[in-house]
Amino acid sequence: MQHLATRDSLTGLYNRAFLADRMGELLAPRAGQVDGHAGGHGVRGPAVPRPAVPEPAVPKLAVLFVDLDGFKKVNDIAGHQAGDALLRSVAVRLAGCVRGTDTLARVGGDEFVIVTGEYGDPSFLTALAQRVLDTIALPFAVGGNEYYLGASIGISVFPGDGRDAQTLMRNADSAMYDAKQRGRNNFQFFTAELSERLQRRFAIEQSLRRALSSHELSLAYQPIVEGATGRIVGAEALLRWHNGELGHVSPAEFIPVAEDTGLIIDIGRRVLENACMQTVEWRRTVMPQLMIAVNLSPRQISGELIGHVASSLERTGLDASALELEITEGVLMRDSDAVMPLLMTLARMGVRISVDDFGTGYSSLSYLKRFPLHSLKVDRSFVAGLPGHRDAVAITHAVVAMAHSLGMNVTAEGVETTEQAAFLRSIGCERQQGYLFGRPVVAGDFAREAHRLQAGV
Numbered sequence: 072m073q074h075l076a077t078r079d080s081l082t083g084l085y086n087r088a089f090l091a092d093r094m095g096e097l098l099a100p101r102a103g104q105v106d107g108h109a110g111g112h113g114v115r116g117p118a119v120p121r122p123a124v125p126e127p128a129v130p131k132l133a134v135l136f137v138d139l140d141g142f143k144k145v146n147d148i149a150g151h152q153a154g155d156a157l158l159r160s161v162a163v164r165l166a167g168c169v170r171g172t173d174t175l176a177r178v179g180g181d182e183f184v185i186v187t188g189e190y191g192d193p194s195f196l197t198a199l200a201q202r203v204l205d206t207i208a209l210p211f212a213v214g215g216n217e218y219y220l221g222a223s224i225g226i227s228v229f230p231g232d233g234r235d236a237q238t239l240m241r242n243a244d245s246a247m248y249d250a251k252q253r254g255r256n257n258f259q260f261f262t263a264e265l266s267e268r269l270q271r272r273f274a275i276e277q278s279l280r281r282a283l284s285s286h287e288l289s290l291a292y293q294p295i296v297e298g299a300t301g302r303i304v305g306a307e308a309l310l311r312w313h314n315g316e317l318g319h320v321s322p323a324e325f326i327p328v329a330e331d332t333g334l335i336i337d338i339g340r341r342v343l344e345n346a347c348m349q350t351v352e353w354r355r356t357v358m359p360q361l362m363i364a365v366n367l368s369p370r371q372i373s374g375e376l377i378g379h380v381a382s383s384l385e386r387t388g389l390d391a392s393a394l395e396l397e398i399t400e401g402v403l404m405r406d407s408d409a410v411m412p413l414l415m416t417l418a419r420m421g422v423r424i425s426v427d428d429f430g431t432g433y434s435s436l437s438y439l440k441r442f443p444l445h446s447l448k449v450d451r452s453f454v455a456g457l458p459g460h461r462d463a464v465a466i467t468h469a470v471v472a473m474a475h476s477l478g479m480n481v482t483a484e485g486v487e488t489t490e491q492a493a494f495l496r497s498i499g500c501e502r503q504q505g506y507l508f509g510r511p512v513v514a515g516d517f518a519r520e521a522h523r524l525q526a527g528v
């Protein structure tokens with residue numbers, strides 16, 4: 072009974088419940104000893120300055136959160152039996168990395184935790200983590216096949232990164248997530264910087280939920296000009312967020328949060344509707360041919376999108392051909408069976424589709440000719456190198472030539488100098504956008520500027 076209650080039935084390692092109990096036992100006697108210590112860089116708040124009196128040594132304890140990389144793929148392709156066998160082999164190898172006094176548990180599908188204490192200095196932890204990475208990197212032989220896995224490891228250390236089991240586990244988990252984001256197959260310690268990042272992200276998430284109803288979000292418009300003449304032909308709508316406490320938050324920072332929380336669906340819908348409405352007005356008062364570019368998050372590319380676009384066009388009366396939706400390369404590479412019919416429908420409605428930040432995503436170009444795309448937006452990292460850097464010149468040249476041969480046009484992003492503009496013009500890039508022609512500005516300023524330029528002042 073005792074065995075069943077404390078063990079994971081697949082691997083025989085300890086289970087999550089036992090781990091929690093065990094950590095409680097280990098931490099109880101330590102807790103008394105750290106009272107008076109400020110607790111390093113835990114998430115509890117800023118460190119309190121303390122007098123430089125020598126501190127009694129606190130018994131060491133650290134949590135290593137180990138998550139396998141590539142396990143789900145094997146499980147999906149080779150089947151659950153092979154997956155189970157693999158997990159058992161992983162358990163055996165992990166057991167070979169730890170000491171008798173350490174606690175090794177399986178806490179989720181492909182998640183393992185090592186709790187270790189009584190070690191000399193922190194280099195013990197890096198050596199342990201490296202040992203785990205090395206052993207997982209060796210091939211696994213299961214059912215006559217060889218499989219390769221990796222691991223991402225997050226480490227939290229008592230008492231700085233937490234004094235209770237829950238906090239230590241959570242912070243080791245966050246550090247593991249950080250390791251995954253840094254490209255997998257590495258280990259990361261929970262750090263003050265990571266803790267700050269998480270707190271900021273949490274604050275953004277909380278405020279963003281309220282931002283929608285409190286009208287803190289607005290749109291800025293950046294001119295898009297015709298390369299040959301420098302005339303304004305359109306605008307890109309770009310989100311702006313001003314929050315009472317956080318101040319101005321850049322879309323590069325809050326859009327990923329909006330995507331993770333699903334808020335982007337609501338936000339994106341309003342962006343689309345407002346941008347269309349604004350453009351209808353401008354086509355009446357400023358420039359009849361003006362087009363509007365609206366960014367779409369990958370999360371918005373789903374069945375609902377068609378309805379949103381259709382209703383925005385219908386409600387505002389905007390001509391479909393005046394709307395250009397910007398998607399990223401990743402969208403085309405991901406699940407193209409689902410994305411293709413959506414883009415086809417949009418194209419049939421007369422909406423244009425462009426690929427934003429082109430050149431920064433995946434390198435497979437075969438998809439370009441399959442999808443109904445109207446233009447490529449050359450990422451500003453390439454434009455920045457023009458005309459001096461050979462590589463940037465070669466890449467921009469190639470992108471323009473390829474786009475033209477596939478019947479698409481090209482917009483250059485981030486054009487800041489007249490030299491860049493002249494070079495882009497010389498290679499036949501149709502449209503340009505960047506600070507040289509105008510920064511993103513509020514609607515009123517955009518209209519004034521467009522009027523001024525049209526009047527040739």
Ligand code: C2E
Nearest residue numbers: 309310322323326342366367368485486487504505506511
């Ligand atoms: P993006 O769509 O590639 O937009 C261009 C970004 O480059 C904008 O940054 C713009 O302000 C900036 N930019 C334009 N010209 C120049 C230049 O000459 N030099 C430099 N250094 N930068 C220039 P912003 O407004 O901060 O937006 C960042 C990203 O956030 C956008 O990149 C887009 O991916 C995303 N975003 C913005 N608004 C929305 C939105 O409504 N929906 C979605 N899903 N994403 C959005």
Ligand code: MG
Nearest residue numbers: 307366397427
């Ligand atoms: Mg864009």
Ligand code: MG
Nearest residue numbers: 427428448484
């Ligand atoms: Mg871009």
